[in-house]
Amino acid sequence: MVGIYLARGMLIGILAGLFAFGVATLIGEPPVERAIAFEASQATGGHEHHDAAATIDTVEAGHSHHHHDAQAADEGEELFSRGTQGGWGLLTGLLVYGAAVGGLFALTYAYAQGRMGTLGPRGLAAALALLGFLAVVLVPAFKYPANPPAVGDPDTIQQRTALFFILLILSVAAMAAAVVTARRLAARWGTWNAGLAGGALFLAVMVVAGYALPEVNEVPETFPAQLLWRFRIASWGIHAALWAALGLGYGWLCERAQSRDLQALRRGDRPALF
Amino acid sequence: MAHATTHSGTPAVALPVISAAELLPWAVFGGLLLVLMVYFVGAEQGATSLIQGREVHEFVHDARHLLGFPCH
Numbered sequence: 001m002v003g004i005y006l007a008r009g010m011l012i013g014i015l016a017g018l019f020a021f022g023v024a025t026l027i028g029e030p031p032v033e034r035a036i037a038f039e040a041s042q043a044t045g046g047h048e049h050h051d052a053a054a055t056i057d058t059v060e061a062g063h064s065h066h067h068h069d070a071q072a073a074d075e076g077e078e079l080f081s082r083g084t085q086g087g088w089g090l091l092t093g094l095l096v097y098g099a100a101v102g103g104l105f106a107l108t109y110a111y112a113q114g115r116m117g118t119l120g121p122r123g124l125a126a127a128l129a130l131l132g133f134l135a136v137v138l139v140p141a142f143k144y145p146a147n148p149p150a151v152g153d154p155d156t157i158q159q160r161t162a163l164f165f166i167l168l169i170l171s172v173a174a175m176a177a178a179v180v181t182a183r184r185l186a187a188r189w190g191t192w193n194a195g196l197a198g199g200a201l202f203l204a205v206m207v208v209a210g211y212a213l214p215e216v217n218e219v220p221e222t223f224p225a226q227l228l229w230r231f232r233i234a235s236w237g238i239h240a241a242l243w244a245a246l247g248l249g250y251g252w253l254c255e256r257a258q259s260r261d262l263q264a265l266r267r268g269d270r271p272a273l274f
Numbered sequence: 275m276a277h278a279t280t281h282s283g284t285p286a287v288a289l290p291v292i293s294a295a296e297l298l299p300w301a302v303f304g305g306l307l308l309v310l311m312v313y314f315v316g317a318e319q320g321a322t323s324l325i326q327g328r329e330v331h332e333f334v335h336d337a338r339h340l341l342g343f344p345c346h
Contacts, residue, residue: 002292002300028340079332086336093315093337100311107301107308114291121289137342146342160344161321235342262290 004261004271005110006103008253009246011273013102016245017095023241024094024234029086031148031231036082038223039150094242102246105132109250116183117191121258122251129247135175135202137239140167143210146235148228152218160216170209178202316343 080089109128116124144164152160182198189197219228253274261271316338318324319331331338331346338345 002297006300006304024337024340029336032336032339079329080335085332089333090336090340093334093341096311096334097315097337097341100308100315103304103308107297107304110292110300111294111297113289124289141342144342144344146339147344148339149345152344152346154346157344157346158321161317164344165317235340238340239342258289265290 001261001265001271002107002110004273005106007273008257009102009104009106009109009250010099011102012246012249012253013098013100013105014095015098015249016102016242017098018091019245020098020238020242021091021094024090024238025086027237028231028234029090031227031234032086033082034224034227035148035150035231038227042150042220042222094238098242098246101136101242102250105129105246105250108132109254117186121254122248125251125254126247129243129250131175131179132247133240133243135171136168137243138236139206140164140171141232141236143167143213144216145232147218148231150220151223151228156216156218163213163216167209167213171206174202174205174209177205316341320345 105128109125112128113121113124116127119127144160144167178198178201181201182194185194185197188194257271257274264271314330315334319328320338321344335345
């Protein structure tokens, strides 16, 4: 049974990734192109600006990191053209990510079903997708938002990657704890008060984490603010499209399959994929 | 808590509860594979590399940026 759930989740996840690819092509690629154009203009003309901004932002400076950067750009045997990166590369990335998130979502759904009150399949899938979007995307991004090309010092990639995943894992764990807490309290406190308590727990953990984890700001001083804003909004939009398609699509598929699943189980058969 | 759904007012069928024991192997092995997939899109040939070179990084470059992973 769990295998069927997982397969359905990964399948819907791939479709959600395809939808996200459409959104990314529409609103994500234009700011990426403009950021790359900015990066190229910095590499040729604006060296002083770039370095000045970088040394302000990286506190432990002392040595300038940008030689590697320039070197890499000069050696520049490009492995893939921009067309490939923004086309097949982007599509592949989003499909693999969609399938993975869809599978993880389905495993969460399989555990939550029947344990989350009286929600039906579509309500449960939609609620889990909303909570997933909050915990996996939106809230961590308030602290460590998406950055376009030209933003970020290659020499701090280790720390930035570690911090990003620490916050992500913490956020997901806090959300899981919040939901479990709310479910435990619901019988005594009622759904609303228990839900508020869970929400407060998640918020408290994330506020403390937000203050405790170090600030990262490697935006070059001359990077256009409007472009940065557009890029980050696009990033949220792509994720929102992915999670919406996943939650609504998976709920639809589960509701559609539910009665047939139960019949198959009663007969002792294996449920069909659809 | 597991019995909570056996009596919903609506005629809709209650969702079956899947036991933790049944879910565990799927969560461990499936979860590991799925997390590895996220890793390849989000971080391979960035902070850490399982495969030499920068092909993976360059190929999924745009997806990595737009999904908000630290890229380079």
